[in-house]
Amino acid sequence: MTDTHKASGDTLERPIRDEDGAIDSALVEQVSQALLLSDLTTLRAVVADMHEADLGALLEALDTEERPRLISLLGADFDFTALTEVDDSVREEILEELSAQTVAEGVRDLDTDDAVYILEDLDDADKKEVLDRLTPAERIVLQQGLDYPEDSAGRRMQSEILAVPAFWNVGQTIDHLRQTDNLPERFFEILVADPAHHFVGSVPLDRLLRNKRPVAISTLVDEDSRAVKATDDIEDVARMFQRYNLIATPVVDDAGRLVGVITIDDIVDVIEEAADDDVKQLGGVRADEELSDPVPLIARSRFSWLFINLVTSFLAAAVMSLFEAQLSQVVALAILAPVVASQGGNAATQTMTVAVRALATQELGAWNMRRFFTREMIVGLINGVGFALITGVVAALWFGSQGLGVVIAIAMVVNLLAAAIAGVVIPVVLDRYEVDPAIASGTFVTTVTDVVGFFSFLGVAAIWLAHR
Amino acid sequence: MTDTHKASGDTLERPIRDEDGAIDSALVEQVSQALLLSDLTTLRAVVADMHEADLGALLEALDTEERPRLISLLGADFDFTALTEVDDSVREEILEELSAQTVAEGVRDLDTDDAVYILEDLDDADKKEVLDRLTPAERIVLQQGLDYPEDSAGRRMQSEILAVPAFWNVGQTIDHLRQTDNLPERFFEILVADPAHHFVGSVPLDRLLRNKRPVAISTLVDEDSRAVKATDDIEDVARMFQRYNLIATPVVDDAGRLVGVITIDDIVDVIEEAADDDVKQLGGVRADEELSDPVPLIARSRFSWLFINLVTSFLAAAVMSLFEAQLSQVVALAILAPVVASQGGNAATQTMTVAVRALATQELGAWNMRRFFTREMIVGLINGVGFALITGVVAALWFGSQGLGVVIAIAMVVNLLAAAIAGVVIPVVLDRYEVDPAIASGTFVTTVTDVVGFFSFLGVAAIWLAHR
Numbered sequence: 001m002t003d004t005h006k007a008s009g010d011t012l013e014r015p016i017r018d019e020d021g022a023i024d025s026a027l028v029e030q031v032s033q034a035l036l037l038s039d040l041t042t043l044r045a046v047v048a049d050m051h052e053a054d055l056g057a058l059l060e061a062l063d064t065e066e067r068p069r070l071i072s073l074l075g076a077d078f079d080f081t082a083l084t085e086v087d088d089s090v091r092e093e094i095l096e097e098l099s100a101q102t103v104a105e106g107v108r109d110l111d112t113d114d115a116v117y118i119l120e121d122l123d124d125a126d127k128k129e130v131l132d133r134l135t136p137a138e139r140i141v142l143q144q145g146l147d148y149p150e151d152s153a154g155r156r157m158q159s160e161i162l163a164v165p166a167f168w169n170v171g172q173t174i175d176h177l178r179q180t181d182n183l184p185e186r187f188f189e190i191l192v193a194d195p196a197h198h199f200v201g202s203v204p205l206d207r208l209l210r211n212k213r214p215v216a217i218s219t220l221v222d223e224d225s226r227a228v229k230a231t232d233d234i235e236d237v238a239r240m241f242q243r244y245n246l247i248a249t250p251v252v253d254d255a256g257r258l259v260g261v262i263t264i265d266d267i268v269d270v271i272e273e274a275a276d277d278d279v280k281q282l283g284g285v286r287a288d289e290e291l292s293d294p295v296p297l298i299a300r301s302r303f304s305w306l307f308i309n310l311v312t313s314f315l316a317a318a319v320m321s322l323f324e325a326q327l328s329q330v331v332a333l334a335i336l337a338p339v340v341a342s343q344g345g346n347a348a349t350q351t352m353t354v355a356v357r358a359l360a361t362q363e364l365g366a367w368n369m370r371r372f373f374t375r376e377m378i379v380g381l382i383n384g385v386g387f388a389l390i391t392g393v394v395a396a397l398w399f400g401s402q403g404l405g406v407v408i409a410i411a412m413v414v415n416l417l418a419a420a421i422a423g424v425v426i427p428v429v430l431d432r433y434e435v436d437p438a439i440a441s442g443t444f445v446t447t448v449t450d451v452v453g454f455f456s457f458l459g460v461a462a463i464w465l466a467h468r
Numbered sequence: 469m470t471d472t473h474k475a476s477g478d479t480l481e482r483p484i485r486d487e488d489g490a491i492d493s494a495l496v497e498q499v500s501q502a503l504l505l506s507d508l509t510t511l512r513a514v515v516a517d518m519h520e521a522d523l524g525a526l527l528e529a530l531d532t533e534e535r536p537r538l539i540s541l542l543g544a545d546f547d548f549t550a551l552t553e554v555d556d557s558v559r560e561e562i563l564e565e566l567s568a569q570t571v572a573e574g575v576r577d578l579d580t581d582d583a584v585y586i587l588e589d590l591d592d593a594d595k596k597e598v599l600d601r602l603t604p605a606e607r608i609v610l611q612q613g614l615d616y617p618e619d620s621a622g623r624r625m626q627s628e629i630l631a632v633p634a635f636w637n638v639g640q641t642i643d644h645l646r647q648t649d650n651l652p653e654r655f656f657e658i659l660v661a662d663p664a665h666h667f668v669g670s671v672p673l674d675r676l677l678r679n680k681r682p683v684a685i686s687t688l689v690d691e692d693s694r695a696v697k698a699t700d701d702i703e704d705v706a707r708m709f710q711r712y713n714l715i716a717t718p719v720v721d722d723a724g725r726l727v728g729v730i731t732i733d734d735i736v737d738v739i740e741e742a743a744d745d746d747v748k749q750l751g752g753v754r755a756d757e758e759l760s761d762p763v764p765l766i767a768r769s770r771f772s773w774l775f776i777n778l779v780t781s782f783l784a785a786a787v788m789s790l791f792e793a794q795l796s797q798v799v800a801l802a803i804l805a806p807v808v809a810s811q812g813g814n815a816a817t818q819t820m821t822v823a824v825r826a827l828a829t830q831e832l833g834a835w836n837m838r839r840f841f842t843r844e845m846i847v848g849l850i851n852g853v854g855f856a857l858i859t860g861v862v863a864a865l866w867f868g869s870q871g872l873g874v875v876i877a878i879a880m881v882v883n884l885l886a887a888a889i890a891g892v893v894i895p896v897v898l899d900r901y902e903v904d905p906a907i908a909s910g911t912f913v914t915t916v917t918d919v920v921g922f923f924s925f926l927g928v929a930a931i932w933l934a935h936r
Binding site: 018021022028051061174177183186187206223236243245265267268271279280283284291295298302305307316317320327331334349352353354362364365379387394 | 486488489490491493496517519521529642645646651654655656672673674676677678679680691692704707709710711712713715732733735736737739740743744746747748750751752753757759763766767770771773774775777778781782784785788789792795796799801802803804805806807809810811814815817818820821822824825826829830831832833834835836840843846847850851854855858859862918
């Protein structure tokens with residue numbers, strides 16, 4: 001991978017990242033040394049041309065005490081945007097060490113979305129301290145973003161917008177762009193608004209550039225252009241970006257007035273985070289667990305999840321204990337029961353995983369639910385019969401008992417059907433009741449297959465033993 | 469969520485999607501009816517203003533036979549881009565039913581990335597039939613894209629590029645854009661190339677628009693502009709887009725000559741797919757399993773995974789069978805052994821999930837591996853001691869045996885430490901040997917915790933029983 005095909009004038013002598021994409025360890029060492037010696041010349045030279053993403057990665061690679069020190073030493077040479085690129089816990093640690101004045105100076109020049117992202121996790125007193133050090137104009141914009149709910153479009157938008165009236169033409173618009181100083185840092189569309197600042201539509205920049213100066217803006221407005229409400233859920237907005245291949249979308253308030261813009265770079269993070277949350281939650285880990293979280297926090301949150309699982313394990317053990325007589329009579333039952341339960345658990349996890357992701361990506365809905373359920377039942381039946389044959393033969397040969405083979409075969413079919421049902425029904429029901437199926441499905445589903453597995457296997461065994 | 473804030477001239481009377489984001493079922497019904505009656509007027513009216521994403525969703529919601537029929541009936545009115553928005557298996561089914569001529573007409577006007585995406589899964593004979601119906605110029609471009617390896621940047625790029633010489637100025641560039649007819653459908657940057665078509669740099673459109681006509685293009689080139697090689701892995705390219713907040717990146721061949729452009733809309737799909745693959749593989753499902761896959765395919769691939777798990781279950785059962793004497797002596801051992809194994813399996817899954825995702829997103833590397841491993845060991849120890857106390861007390865009270873409580877407590881600490889080790893080491897080693905850790909880690913990890921769980925619990929129990 002050739003990250004470093006830089007186009008021109010690359011002034012850095014050493015590579016910033018190694019081939020795995022991690023920040024180069026020699027660079028980290030160099031910065032640590034420079035921090036120790038307060039060698040501002042070296043620090044400035046290293047950081048000068050660095051992209052905010054690399055600077056963020058460098059911060060993460062430094063020791064906890066070194067991070068705020070780097071920022072204080074660099075002063076105005078430190079690009080606060082880098083703080084949007086580090087783990088939440090790293091950012092919180094850093095912000096605690098910096099003075100309100102430093103933070104205020106740092107966020108002052110950022111786009112509002114970045115500034116809000118940095119400030120939102122501060123506690124109210126610290127937030128106020130920083131905001132008080134800004135001018136009223138700066139403060140109002142940030143306060144507006146912070147006032148929207150977490151995970152809303154308003155919280156992630158930048159308030160810097162570029163809007164022109166529909167009656168302008170291409171020439172006027174281009175002249176305006178050339179003469180205006182405080183344009184957004186990056187933009188991809190010209191927004192069109194009426195005099196009351198209501199959103200009318202948007203014109204992609206490439207469309208503006210294809211047309212001659214006298215062409216009216218109103219004729220260029222993209223018919224497909226969409227706006228989102230500031231209160232819309234950011235994951236829904238992300239889904240829309242992805243579906244319609246958007247680059248940017250205007251954000252309007254309840255009255256349809258333009259209040260900001262959301263761009264694809266923020267949305268990419270939302271999309272990856274949403275998928276990442278699903279991965280972690282399905283694995284029994286808090287969605288927002290990060291590599292840099294402190295040990296006690298991690299241990300505590302993982303403990304809670306394991307505790308719930310322990311309760312369900314004991315529930316399954318209680319089911320087993322109903323069959324103490326049979327277990328002590330035929331020890332093979334004790335050896336094979338976990339096989340039945342585990343096979344059901346794995347099959348249910350397969351179905352559940354597909355269901356959870358399809359619900360999250362809106363591929364599974366009322367229109368195809370019946371088809372999906374039927375399909376999973378058939379797959380469960382086919383695989384149930386397959387594993388019934390295999391485990392039946394293995395059990396019969398291993399313990400020299402045909403009866404035991406038949407017992408495990410029956411239990412296997414029953415448990416793999418139960419696995420298919422639980423794997424579909426549990427996530428769907430949780431989703432219906434607005435519980436994130438990724439969080440809770442796993443426990444319920446494996447409880448079902450443990451209980452059904454033990455009960456069917458040992459229950460059928462009890463009947464067999466009674467009639468032997 | 470206000471998907472339907474359309475800006476202007478929405479001619480459709482019914483909503484396209486319901487509130488869950490699924491295609492409206494009444495709309496599907498209307499199209500089915502119109503297909504039955506070959507009512508071309510209705511079909512054209514419904515499809516006319518439809519976004520490709522909605523058209524793709526409509527196709528998926530139709531029955532298998534209806535899909536190619538809709539395309540044939542609509543002819544040139546059907547936008548083939550919609551085929552890039554459906555599941556692979558749906559696309560394959562549709563393409564099999566269409567004539568080579570229809571497919572050739574359909575892909576002719578698409579951007580090359582979309583055309584390649586549609587053609588790449590055809591078998592070689594069908595592909596050739598379609599390509600033979602194109603003009604040599606059209607064919608060469610598509611063939612070039614198809615010749616790059618799967619999952620390479622070259623396969624996902626569009627060949628339509630817009631490049632200007634560095635000695636032009638803003639005015640010349642804008643005039644060129646106004647006069648050229650066959651510009652790419654959408655573009656976000658002007659590429660700058662030397663006379664031999666080597667990539668020099670790129671100029672974002674907003675930067676072009678901020679500057680007056682006489683300004684030289686060479687002064688506007690983005691110093692951070694990066695190109696990727698056509699042979700680069702697309703997931704690495706996606707990581708770069710995400711890291712540096714890119715919207716588009718030029719693609720060069722080995723000699724540094726411009727051959728195409730990759731845009732963020734394709735990358736968003738790559739990012740979501742990569743995360744989605746991890747979710748599915750961790751859940752024991754084939755990465756490319758789709759909701760519309762046929763049942764036999766699904767049953768077969770899930771069977772393979774369950775079969776591997778069955779083998780490991782039998783391995784664990786074999787460990788258990790070493791302790792038949794103890795199991796038949798104290799039936800409580802049979803009841804509690806699965807609790808120890810399951811608690812270890814869940815703890816290992818937590819650690820493994822975090823490791824797999826951190827490896828995938830390049831957050832975990834040589835530089836922080838030791839820190840991560842130490843952290844997981846401490847978490848494993850803390851939670852191991854916690855659950856040792858809980859299970860020890862429960863077991864002692866339940867079965868009225870302090871000895872049994874001590875046995876399960878020791879086994880719990882041992883197994884949760886084993887879980888932490890396996891949860892880190894197994895994904896990291898797989899990754900080192902270039903095996904995707906998301907696929908294989910789960911089986912290995914739970915095998916370790918099952919075996920260690922049974923062995924430690926029953927082994928300690930054997931010692932206890934021998935000295936009782």
